[in-house]
Amino acid sequence: MYKMNIFLKIILLVLTILITALCSNSILLWILFLCLVFTHFVKRLKFITFLDIILCFLLIFVGDVYVRFIFKILYIIDLVVTFNLILSTNERIYLKWLVGLENKNTLKKRFINEQYAKLLKDDKRIANKYYIGKESLDDKVASDLERKKLQARIRFMGYKMNYNNLVEEWCGYDTLSLVAALLLFILLLIIGRWIMRYLIKFSYDGTNFCGYQKQPNKRCVESELEKALYDINNHTPTKVVGAGRTDQGVHANCQCAHFDIDVDITLYKLKCALNSLLPEDIHVFSTEIVDKDFHARYMVKKKTYKYIINCGEYNPIERNYVYQYCKPLDINKMKQEIKSFVGVHDFEPFVSSEAKKEDYTRVVYDAYIDEDGDKILFYFTGNGFMKYQVRNMVGVLFKVGKGKLENGIIDKLFNDFSLSKCITTMRREGLYLEDVSYD
Numbered sequence: 001m002y003k004m005n006i007f008l009k010i011i012l013l014v015l016t017i018l019i020t021a022l023c024s025n026s027i028l029l030w031i032l033f034l035c036l037v038f039t040h041f042v043k044r045l046k047f048i049t050f051l052d053i054i055l056c057f058l059l060i061f062v063g064d065v066y067v068r069f070i071f072k073i074l075y076i077i078d079l080v081v082t083f084n085l086i087l088s089t090n091e092r093i094y095l096k097w098l099v100g101l102e103n104k105n106t107l108k109k110r111f112i113n114e115q116y117a118k119l120l121k122d123d124k125r126i127a128n129k130y131y132i133g134k135e136s137l138d139d140k141v142a143s144d145l146e147r148k149k150l151q152a153r154i155r156f157m158g159y160k161m162n163y164n165n166l167v168e169e170w171c172g173y174d175t176l177s178l179v180a181a182l183l184l185f186i187l188l189l190i191i192g193r194w195i196m197r198y199l200i201k202f203s204y205d206g207t208n209f210c211g212y213q214k215q216p217n218k219r220c221v222e223s224e225l226e227k228a229l230y231d232i233n234n235h236t237p238t239k240v241v242g243a244g245r246t247d248q249g250v251h252a253n254c255q256c257a258h259f260d261i262d263v264d265i266t267l268y269k270l271k272c273a274l275n276s277l278l279p280e281d282i283h284v285f286s287t288e289i290v291d292k293d294f295h296a297r298y299m300v301k302k303k304t305y306k307y308i309i310n311c312g313e314y315n316p317i318e319r320n321y322v323y324q325y326c327k328p329l330d331i332n333k334m335k336q337e338i339k340s341f342v343g344v345h346d347f348e349p350f351v352s353s354e355a356k357k358e359d360y361t362r363v364v365y366d367a368y369i370d371e372d373g374d375k376i377l378f379y380f381t382g383n384g385f386m387k388y389q390v391r392n393m394v395g396v397l398f399k400v401g402k403g404k405l406e407n408g409i410i411d412k413l414f415n416d417f418s419l420s421k422c423i424t425t426m427r428r429e430g431l432y433l434e435d436v437s438y439d
Contacts, residue, residue: 200287202225202254202255202256202283203251204255204283205281207321213245224278225240225278227277240258241257243297244436253306253435254434301437302365302437304381304437307391307426313326313374319429329402330400330401331369331376333400338378341380342364342365342366344362344363347360349413350389350392350413367381391427396423
């Protein structure tokens with residue numbers, strides 16, 4: 001029985017730590033909180049402290065995953081630091097004796113001291129003298145006569161210095177309460193789920209959005225994603241981290257973002273749930289589980305942007321998706337000039353003055369022009385692009401195609417930033433985030 005109680009207590013501590021690490025949504029944390037309160041107030045079962053209960057209570061109201069993670073670490077450290085509260089003094093002595101760290105003579109001495117303290121309470125005459133200071137406990141323990149009386153009392157009680165009987169006497173814990181608490185914690189552990197990090201790939205029509213990044217009181221792609229995830233993740237606020245930002249009116253054929261949720265859901269059901277909750281101008285076409293250290297923004301290797309210009313008849317249906325120039329351009333001159341963008345360059349002349357950077361150096365791996373009937377498609381692949389950079393790059397090529405700038409202007413702009421006034425920023429509706437690569 002005594003060994004069982006010690007074993008159950010250790011199991012309860014381990015389960016408490018595991019549940020704290022695994023559980024994240026508010027319902028499960030409320031159950032954990034109630035389990036901790038129950039365990040704390042069970043008779044003589046006090047190894048769950050008020051600090052543990054308070055930290056668990058705070059966890060319930062923390063929405064941010066990373067702040068919650070810090071609270072969990074503090075909570076687990078608190079449990080580990082107070083590990084000695086799991087076992088009573090006598091239980092620790094008994095465990096030391098079992099593993100050979102406490103010899104029988106020391107155990108016997110500790111037991112005799114404890115039993116003698118009880119004897120003082122039973123014998124009013126001795127107790128009164130002890131409490132008024134006329135007799136000390138040390139003197140009594142050192143007295144041969146009192147030792148003999150104590151040993152006789154122990155033998156009379158049927159112990160006969162049998163160590164298994166000694167520890168049984170020390171037990172005094174309600175085993176049924178321990179088992180009940182253990183079952184509650186096991187049930188909670190079964191219900192609990194790991195926090196998983198997901199990567200989604202999605203497209204959106206940027207016409208009616210004020211850009212990708214969420215802004216107060218404005219309709220943005222990021223805020224729509226977080227609204228949908230709030231419902232999926234048991235009404236827990238969920239932060240979405242995108243691969244990059246797009247401006248108002250800019251579209252995306254393949255944008256990427258990651259988020260952390262702790263619901264039990266398959267990838268297919270997650271995709272269906274998102275698409276059922278998202279507006280019609282956003283569509284998720286891919287979901288996958290990624291490592292916990294994956295970051296949708298900082299781990300991007302390449303991004304590809306596309307810009308479309310219509311050189312044929314005006315098309316009202318495509319006015320929000322293709323720049324309607326509706327005049328011919330010299331595509332051969334533009335194809336020759338676009339090659340100057342490839343390589344490592346300082347793109348400061350092509351960046352908006354609003355976007356202040358310490359370093360404007362970027363790598364463009366590929367840049368080319370394609371044709372689709374009367375439409376001209378500009379493609380740029382690089383390790384990253386800054387605000388208005390692609391639209392300004394196309395703006396220079398656009399002027400070259402119109403004959404307003406000569407070939408070689410791009411090389412001159414890289415060498416002489418004062419020439420940037422000749423750059424035209426193209427309209428936003430023709431720009432698409434075409435692809436994001438992590439390979």
